[in-house]
Amino acid sequence: MLRLKNKRIVVLGASGRIGFDLCQKLAPENEVIGIARFRDAQREQALREMGVETFQIDFATEDFDPVPDDADWLFIQVAYQHGAEQHPELAEAINVHLPARAMMYFRGVQGVVFASTGNVYGLPGRVVTEKDREAPIGVYSLTRYAGEQVVKFFCREFNVPTLILRYFYGNDERYGIVKKIAEALLKGELPPVWMGTQVNAIAHEELVERTLRAAPHARVPAMVMNLTSSKPYPLEKIIDLVAEELGIEAPALDRIEEREQMTLAAYTPIQDRLLGQTHIPLGQIVKKVCSGLRTDSGRA
Numbered sequence: 001m002l003r004l005k006n007k008r009i010v011v012l013g014a015s016g017r018i019g020f021d022l023c024q025k026l027a028p029e030n031e032v033i034g035i036a037r038f039r040d041a042q043r044e045q046a047l048r049e050m051g052v053e054t055f056q057i058d059f060a061t062e063d064f065d066p067v068p069d070d071a072d073w074l075f076i077q078v079a080y081q082h083g084a085e086q087h088p089e090l091a092e093a094i095n096v097h098l099p100a101r102a103m104m105y106f107r108g109v110q111g112v113v114f115a116s117t118g119n120v121y122g123l124p125g126r127v128v129t130e131k132d133r134e135a136p137i138g139v140y141s142l143t144r145y146a147g148e149q150v151v152k153f154f155c156r157e158f159n160v161p162t163l164i165l166r167y168f169y170g171n172d173e174r175y176g177i178v179k180k181i182a183e184a185l186l187k188g189e190l191p192p193v194w195m196g197t198q199v200n201a202i203a204h205e206e207l208v209e210r211t212l213r214a215a216p217h218a219r220v221p222a223m224v225m226n227l228t229s230s231k232p233y234p235l236e237k238i239i240d241l242v243a244e245e246l247g248i249e250a251p252a253l254d255r256i257e258e259r260e261q262m263t264l265a266a267y268t269p270i271q272d273r274l275l276g277q278t279h280i281p282l283g284q285i286v287k288k289v290c291s292g293l294r295t296d297s298g299r300a
């Protein structure tokens with residue numbers, strides 16, 4: 001299996017859920033530079049202890065000048081999501097201008113991995129693949145789509161092999177759609193309507209591992225890959241599994257049209273071909289997430 005080794009690798013968003021774990025996995029065999037604001041100083045300290053060189057930069061206002069530009073690989077794992085509607089200028093700065101600035105600054109790299117999102121498909125009301133046309137809705141989704149276009153442009157302009165990963169729904173004890181469903185059920189509520197009727201769910205650790213395995217497939221023009229569970233799950237199935245794990249009765253899902261229309265789920269034919277199908281089963285993800293919740297609420 002191809003893997004990144006003996007490279008100088010820059011990770012933007014190194015304190016984040018994915019960025020941090022990428023640094024951790026890459027550090028033993030590579031020279032890793034991790035950049036973020038590091039609002040959590042402990043994350044920076046932990047990276048330093050792994051041998052990662054860190055830089056505190058606010059991408060909305062500061063440039064890359066302090067960072068050596070002679071990197072081999074660039075991972076862009078940053079986005080501005082919550083607050084995008086209220087602060088479109090920040091969404092533009094982080095989701096569109098940052099990837100442009102990063103690809104210009106590190107233009108000599110051998111490869112770029114750009115973290116995008118399934119949100120670029122908008123709300124298709126069905127299951128999509130990479131062959132489906134994007135239809136972004138709202139500031140977040142539009143700026144992420146614009147970010148992809150910028151990355152595609154610089155990929156061709158500088159002839160830099162590039163991989164655009166459209167992540168959908170990573171999950172672990174800290175975050176994700178399974179946790180949101182469990183929290184809703186614990187409150188006696190149904191999962192919110194925006195979840196649609198089918199959703200993907202991939203274990204966070206598998207998402208990180210697949211990001212690294214996918215990286216050597218970067219190419220010119222940029223490759224776009226959906227990265228999530230190889231198939232979506234009916235929301236009812238997740239509700240049943242979560243309810244069983246939490247020891248509560250599964251509520252019946254309302255059959256409202258709005259829920260159907262809000263479905264955003266994916267198949268992953270490119271991922272499956274290059275990396276094989278995802279293998280951590282939904283049941284295992286649910287168990288892990290729910291055990292964290294039971295511990296949190298003192299019910300373990």
Ligand SMILES: NC(=O)c1ccc[n+]([C@@H]2O[C@H](COP(=O)([O-])OP(=O)(O)OC[C@H]3O[C@@H](n4cnc5c(N)ncnc54)[C@H](OP(=O)(O)O)[C@@H]3O)[C@@H](O)[C@H]2O)c1
Pocket residue numbers: 012013014015016017018019035036037038039040057058059060076077078079094115116117118166167168169170171
């Ligand atoms: N995890 C998923 O399931 C999922 C799903 C869809 C898309 N994605 C995409 O994958 C990427 C990483 O996701 P994630 O879950 O790891 O996100 P995350 O945990 O929110 O991490 C975001 C990172 O960006 C940094 N950052 C944010 N604003 C910054 C700024 N102004 N200046 C410098 N650093 C900044 C944060 O660090 P500081 O706050 O310390 O600066 C953090 O390191 C994002 O592009 C996200 O949209 C992830």
